[in-house]
Amino acid sequence: MKLKGITNIFFDLDHTLWDFDKNSALTFEKIFETHQVAVNLNDFLKVYEPVNLRYWKLYRDNQIDKASLRYKRLKETFDAIKIPVSDDLIHNLAQDYIQYLPTFNHLFDGTLEVLEYLKPNYNLHIITNGFHEAQQKKLVESRISDYFKTVTNSEMAGVKKPNPIIFDYALNLATTTRHESLMIGDNMEADIMGALNFGMDAICFNYHKELVTGSIKQVTSLKELKRYL
Structure with a gap:
């Protein structure tokens, strides 16, 4: 009607x-290769995607700020799949993710x-x-x-x-x-x-x-x- x-x-x-999901996956593939992060992309995304949605809801509800969103969604995902990464690397990945995400435009x-x-x-x-x-x-x-x-x-x-x-x-x-x-x-x-x-x-x-x-x-x-x- x-x-x-x-x-x-x-x-x-x-x-x-x-x-978003397709472009995000391609971005992670790029930055993991750049920073030589040894992680299976599919295993990472399976955990990351629901974690990211949960943190975006917290951000919508004003319970976290932009910096916390960008850091904590990565930190929680790496912890869940038991891959040790330093805080410096997480911050670098978070920054590169924002930089490269708009370069993939499906x-x-x-x-x-x-x-x-x-x-x-x-x-x-x-x-x-x-x-x-x-x-x-x-x-x-x-x-x-x-x-x-x-x-x-x-x-x-x-x-x-x-x-x-x-x-x-x-x-x-x-x-x-x-x-x-x-x-x-x-x-x-x-x-x-x-x-x-x-x-x-x-x-x-x-x-x-x-x-x-x-x-x-x-x-x-x-x-x-x-x-x-």
Whole structure:
């Protein structure tokens, strides 16, 4: 069913347009080789990915700061797989990870097709909890920055999704209203419930095919957005 009255579409970036897991794996492969860290990449990622999600939730909830996020997710992962690494090496890996992550720019299948489809009829925007320096590089290096009229990140707004303040900040920047706006993202708490509780409509990009309850709109591929828009 086509949505009516929508003029502005806000996308999350990581895990929605930009294939974070794939790009992150390639980044770790590079920096482990550079620093001669003897670790099986698959074994590392199996532990790291849920650890990283947990620390991002703590960061969203203002329980840790950026520096702690970057250090502790690596420290906890190496401890769990019983590979001894020095604090200096962890800090170097954390710094190199941020530096090299935007150099890998795989997008989800259908990203460019959907952005081309939407751009003539909607104003497109980004709302991200990611760090400014990394997110801007991702948009530019993946050659999608020109599709978006505004980019709101949590450092600009002073809060993170799902806090309503960041949605209000983004809408003011885009000079639109919540009733004319739609949020598209993968994270149920930050993107979908954050937008819905703010009064914006939302569509969950459920690429991980988890159970979505209630009447929440969802797609499992970006191309399915054409059903709604």
